[in-house]
Amino acid sequence: MNLVEDALKAIAEQPPVKYSAKDFQSDQDVRWCPGCGDYSILAQVQRVMPELGIPRHKMVFVSGIGCSSRFPYYMNTYGFHSIHGRAPAIATGVKIARPDLMVWVATGDGDGLSIGGNHLIHACRRNIDLNILLFNNQIYGLTKGQYSPTSEFGKVTKSTPYGSVDHPFNPLLVSLGAEASFVARTLDRDPKHMQFVIKRAAEHRGTSFVEIYQNCNVFNDGAFFTYTEKESKDDHVVFIEHGKPMVFGKNKDKGLKLDGFTPKVVSLTDGTASVNDLIVHNEKDTMLSFILARMSSLPELPRPVGVVYAVDRPRYEVEVSNQILSAIQKKGEGNLEKLLNHGETWTIQ
Amino acid sequence: MTKELKNLDDVTIRFAGDSGDGMQLTGMQFTSTTALLGNDLSTLPDYPAEIRAPAGTLFGVSGFQIHFGSTEINTPGDICDVLVAMNPAALKVNLRSLSDGGIIIANRDGFNDKNLKLAGYASNPLDDESLSKYHLHSVDITKLTQNALSDMGLSNKLVDRCKNFFALGMMYWMYTRPLEPTIKWFQEKFAKNPELIDANTRVLKAGYAFGETTEIFAARYEVKPASxxxxxxxxxxxxxxxxxxxxxxxxxSGLDLFLGTYPITPASDILHELSKHKNFRVKTFQAEDEIAGITSSIGASYGGAIGVTTTSGPGMALKSEAMGLAVILEVPLVIVNVQRGGPSTGLPTKTEQADLSQAIFGRNGESPIPVVAATTPADCFFGAFEAMRIAIKYMTPVIFLSDGYLANGAEPWLIPPVSSLPDIAPKFATDPNEFFPYSRDEKTLARPWAIPGIPGLEHRIGGLEKEHITGNVSYDPENHEFMVRMRQAKVDRIADDIPPAEVDGDPNGDVLVVGWGGTYGAIRSAVEAKRREGKSVSHLQIKYLNPLQKNLGAILANYRHVLVPELNLGQLSRILRSEYLIPTIQLNKIQGLPFKSSEIEEKIDEILSREYAHELS
Structure with a gap:
């Protein structure tokens, strides 16, 4: 017998609800700084939710600490604003206990990659069905402007007046290195693309890791403008799509070609290369995923944005449930009386 | 030759050898067999933190002590009657626990030059006169084991690993125990390797036969079943x-059990045991660290399972922040701390009671958590159950304190009928009308448990201070004070829902010995002994450390002296003084070992024998 299952069964199957984005807005005032990239992320998530066909009472948003972690307060779903860095671990417990729920994690570069780095990587490797949105603004916002684990080397902040001497993390590489089965990157200033990526993440079964370039207009304004603003975006971002060649540039006049294991930018107009020479994106190609993720380290290459990697592999919570079902099949439902009396016992008259 | 059969009330045996010699297994087999014979018993495994310390060294010695008898047995025994020593190091380390005139059974083959040197013996104690005050039986255990297996063609290594069962066979003969339970255990344990069943059975029987035929043992003993x-x-x-x-x-409670935990000595066996019982829908999650152990459990409780995390002192330290989260969230959670010697890594395999202050106070902010402790190995069943009952009923984390001595020690347990255990009724919120996540039950002050999946109950909770009733984030000064007091009041009310403290002995008198947790057996033995001498001494063992039982203060006031023995520097003593403004006399031991009852008896004698100046410091 399980009380929770009973309680859930007692709820009559509801007809599919037609939601709008508005249905996912909570009654709480949004308290991010005006102009913050978080507003866009919230809006895109709320826009995607109605398309998922999942009742909102089946959704849980879990977060840690930081600006990004206020996210659950603003979603009209179940929400859990926890402690610094621990959201993936809490979400893991929720999902193992309740595989019927759709569980999201909202985190940031400090929360997810610094204090909570351990939980993030282990969630990825277990491939538990969580959707992790990592808002990367390369700064600590809520503590008012210290460098973060994704801040560039030499970053001058309140805590590094002479420049940071820390080498940054690359979130895509961290998640790929941690065996995530879904890895993607999107941009706060590209609503359509973000909606697409969030939907893909939601539909993926297993841990989905999404890095979102997010502008902190107070403490790190313009950190990603090269990749998000009209003037520079086309020449510095390559939007990758499964099965399509990697073309970019204002006039779609440039492409990426592999030279050994290193991508090189080639011109599609000067006769040196054609579309047929370009890398064709394959989301299931492990090796390619690492090459794409590594591109962020090479300034002469555009930043790949889109779904970098997406494969299916066994999910933790499913395996756990299967073991339980098979144990029950083999041994029958647990019987406490039997347990206490099994093995060697003796009777005193 | 007929050997004399003598009757004994109780016996204490210590098996000692290298940590790779299988002494724990040997001791546990002797324990099971002895339990089946109906003796009362108590055991003390005593092993090093290193898994296989270098052979023959003093720090690699592993011991297992069992005290069994036809009378009530409360402790593993202060002093041993028999020491089985597989090598010189085992002899050296354990000789001080052997009574004068006690029996030593030494594996002569283990006393070679190399081992003697490693143990720091200048000459072989089996041959000089240094052991003359004991009954020394020097037996070629290794050779006799080899002889028993000579025709099996086993490797030397394998043969050597059977020798502990030769020693066990001898002890079975000496204390008239049957071999069958252990042989049956071989058959189960080595089901896939019949050769090992055969080898170990042969060696066990050879040990038994050796006792029967050798001239060196003049007598064997019988210990009748206990009443x-x-x-x-x-x-x-x-x-x-x-x-x-x-x-x-x-x-x-009808709730699925979720254990989120990280392996740590001496708590890991709870994880091992729970992971076997998946047909009870138990989900065990070996997390990436202690913090994920508790936070995943909090997540599971939020989802409607009953979250449990198990650990020991250092892990408790890592979990502290998350415990505070569980306090402010008000979700049910059971935190099991199997205490070991501290601080820091301390003495991982040894026992201590020094995490009491940590359990009660060790968090930031006003963060009250109920604390329950077990008094004997079997009492851990009721302690864990009670912790869960309180957690679910009051929507609160509860700390259950065990310790290394209780965790690894064994005793006979009168199996309770399942019907004797109370039902636990979780209160889930289901009605979206008038739902407020931080409204409260009038009696328990518990908030409703609103689990995800129920339409209309969508709400947000978190570690920020929340507004009374609505649960919305609130920085309001009055609200904060109100909520702090509310969480405290909820925990205080549990005092109305636990049994009153009970005294073993007289309602008033000269000395009340007040212990908590695992010191129960040693204190009980000591107090019983003093009472038999006609002394006015009584015993009270505290299981509920937060909140304390309501009648405790009145009880303490009825005795001239309150003696508080603890395996720490006086953590309960401090609480009793501040709570009840009474003087207490401390008896503290911090050696990684449980009390001997003689140590407590001596302190009682000291109090009674002279006008005792109350220690106030």
């Missing part, structure tokens, strides 16, 4: 009992 309460018994360790208590709580 235990009628009923069905089993032998159980503290960690097994804790695991089963948690399963029982899950069954009685």
């Amino acid at each position: 235990l309460k009628p009923g069905r018994y089993r032998s159980i360790t503290g960690n097994e009992a804790a695991a089963w208590g948690l399963i029982a709580g899950s069954v009685k």
Whole structure:
């Protein structure tokens, strides 16, 4: 017998609800700084939710600490604003206990990659069905402007007046290195693309890791403008799509070609290369995923944005449930009386 | 030759050898067999933190002590009657626990030059006169084991690993125990390797036959069954009992059990035990660290399972922040701390009671958590169950304190009928009308448990201070004070829902010995001994450390002296003084070992023999 299952069964199957984005807005005032990239992320998530066909009472948003972690307060779903860095671990417990729920994690570069780095990587490797949105603004916002684990080397902040001497993390590489089965990157200033990526993440079964370039207009304004603003975006971002060649540039006049294991930018107009020479994106190609993720380290290459990697592999919570079902099949439902009396016992008259 | 059969009331035996010699297994087999014979018993495994310390060294010695008898047995025995020493190091380390005139059974083959040197013996103690005050039996255990297996063609290494069962066979003969339970155990344990069943059985029988035929043992002993309460018994360790208590709580509450944990000595056996029982829908999650252990459990409780995390002192330290989260969230959670010697890594395999202050106070902010402790290995079943009952009923984290001594120690357990355990009724919110996540039950002050999946109950909770009733984030000064007091009041009210403290002895008198947790057996033995001498001494063992039982203060006031023995520097003593403004006399031991009852007896004598100046410091 399980009380929770009973309680859930007692709820009559509801007809599919037609939601709008508005249905996912909570009654709480949004308290991010005006102009913050978080507003866009919230809006895109709320826009995607109605398309998922999942009742909102089946959704849980879990977060840690930081600006990004206020996210659950603003979603009209179940929400859990926890402690610094621990959201993936809490979400893991929720999902193992309740595989019927759709569980999201909202985190940031400090929360997810610094204090909570351990939980993030282990969630990825277990491939538990969580959707992790990592808002990367390369700064600590809520503590008012210290460098973060994704801040560039030499970053001058309140805590590094002479420049940071820390080498940054690359979130895509961290998640790929941690065996995530879904890895993607999107941009706060590209609503359509973000909606697409969030939907893909939601539909993926297993841990989905999404890095979102997010502008902190107070403490790190313009950190990603090269990749998000009209003037520079086309020449510095390559939007990758499964099965399509990697073309970019204002006039779609440039492409990426592999030279050994290193991508090189080639011109599609000067006769040196054609579309047929370009890398064709394959989301299931492990090796390619690492090459794409590594591109962020090479300034002469555009930043790949889109779904970098997406494969299916066994999910933790499913395996756990299967073991339980098979144990029950083999041994029958647990019987406490039997347990206490099994093995060697003796009777005193 | 007929050997004399003598009757004994109780016996204490210590098996000692290298940590790779299988002394724990040997001791546990002797324990099971002895339990089956109906003796009362108590055990003390004493092993090093290193898994296989270099052979022959003093720090690599592993010991297992069992005290069994036809009378009530409360402790593993202050002093041993028999020491089985497989090598010189085992002899050297354990000789001080042997009574004068006690029996030593030494494996002569283990006393070679190399081992003697490693143990720091200048000459072989088996041959010089240094052991003359003991009954020394020097037996070629290794050679006799080899002889028993000579025709099997086993490797030397394998043969050597059987020799502990030769020693066990001898002890079975000496204390008239049957071989069958152990042979049956071989058959189960080595089901896939019949050669090992055969080899170990042969060696066990050879040890028994050796006792029968050799001239060196003049007598054997009988220990009649104890007059235990009628009923069905089993032998159980503290960690097994804790695991089963948690399963029982899950069954009685109808909630799935979720254990989020990280391996740590001496708590890991609870994880091992729970992970076997998946047909009870127990989900065990070996997390990436201690913090994920507790936070995943909080997540599971939020989802409607009963979350449990198990650990020991250093892990408790890592979990502190998350415990505070559980306090402010008000979700049910059971935190099991199997205490070991501290601070820091301290003495991982040794026992201590020094995490009491940590359990009660060790968090930031006003963060009250109920604390329950077990008194004996079997009592861990009830302690864990009670922790779960309180957690679910009051929507609060509860700390259950066990310790290394209880966890690894074993005793016979009168198996309770399942019907004797109370039902636990979780209160889930289901009605979206008038739902407020931080409204409260008038009686318990518990908030409703609103689990995800119920339409209309969508709400947000978190670690920020929340507004009374609505649960919305609130920085309001009055609200904060109100909520701090509310969380405290909720925990205080649990005092109305726990049994009153009970005294073993007289309602007033000269000395009341007040202990908590695992010191129960040693204190009980000491107090019984003093009472038999006609002394005015009584005993009270505290299981509920937060909140304290309501009648405790009145009880303490009825005695001239309150003696508080603890395996720490006086953590309960400090609480009793500040709570009840009474003087207490401390008896503190911090050696990684449980009290001997003689140590407590001596302190009682000291108090009674002279006008005792109350220690106030």
